[in-house]
Amino acid sequence: MVDDEDGYFGEPIASRYDESSAEMFTPGAVDPAVDLLAELAGDGRALELGIGTGRVALPLSRRGVEVHGIDMSRAMVARLRAKPGGDAIGVSIGDFATTKVDGTFSVAYLVFNTINNLTTQDAQVACFRNVAEHLEPGGTFVIEVGVPELRRLPPGQSVVPFHTSPTRWSFDVYDVATQAMSSNYVEVVDGRGSYWSVPFRYVWPAELDLMARLAGLRLRERWDGWTREPFTSESGQHVSVWEKLEQSERPAG
Structure with a gap:
């Protein structure tokens, strides 16, 4: 969005x-x-x-x-x-x-x-x-x-979660070849889910x-x-x- x-x-x-x-x-x-x-x-x-x-x-x-x-x-x-x-x-x-x-x-x-x-x-x-x-x-x-935080990525993994709860999940996705990354957010409010993603370059x-x-x-x-x-x-x-x-x-x- x-x-x-x-x-x-x-x-x-x-x-x-x-x-x-x-x-x-x-x-x-x-x-x-x-x-x-x-x-x-x-x-x-x-x-x-x-x-x-x-x-x-x-x-x-x-x-x-x-x-x-x-x-x-x-x-x-x-x-x-x-x-x-x-x-x-x-x-x-x-x-x-x-x-x-x-x-x-x-x-x-x-x-x-x-x-x-x-x-x-x-x-x-x-x-x-x-x-x-x-x-x-x-x-x-x-x-x-x-x-x-690339030291948190074992071989083959590209995702690092930084918040988890019953109604909200947040995680970063890394591309180590290009230094592109994104922060991604999933939230549930009143039973309805939403997703938001923001691109970055580390x-x-x-x-x-x-x-x-x-x-x-x-x-x-x-x-x-x-x-x-x-x-x-x-x-x-x-x-x-x-x-x-x-x-x-x-x-x-």
Whole structure:
């Protein structure tokens, strides 16, 4: 079920997004992210790619940081606008890999696995280049994304379940040859079943670092999460920070 205008995040998803992702709206999930982003923004502006319903943008704005967002889903942005303070945040409707915004920013960020919503490597590379064009020299780009769970796939298996209950089943499907994947949801309400699938492209930390280099950025920090624990081979996610190089620091060619 896909909304032609809003992609995979049209009205049916937007209407229950905050509720279905309630654990990501808790202070424990939001506050450490906002702390880091506010620190990186300093006195400058912040650009959120995939701003959605404002889970991060609104509390960051309340910290005094001017936030501008990009999002393809008008339905999600309508939910942001309906919240207190939502009207004060500028939003450009479009693909965050290519949409241009006026002015420059101290920090840009892309959280909650949203880089994977770009389903080709070319689009992910374009996203880094688009961000680099919007950043001030020395500005930073922050991504929060999971590490692909391929170690959970024995030979011949391509499916990893991540939620099971009497009324809801959720599972990821991986294609390790192409890095394509999808998250799939089956839900039963009042005896009626529904199915929803969203395509993604998973991406490795080292691959992201190369995309950053192509865009004139370099890795500054990589942590296990927002509270800045060390990233290790056992980490299931990472929060990475790249900084925009001065023109004189960029490799020739």
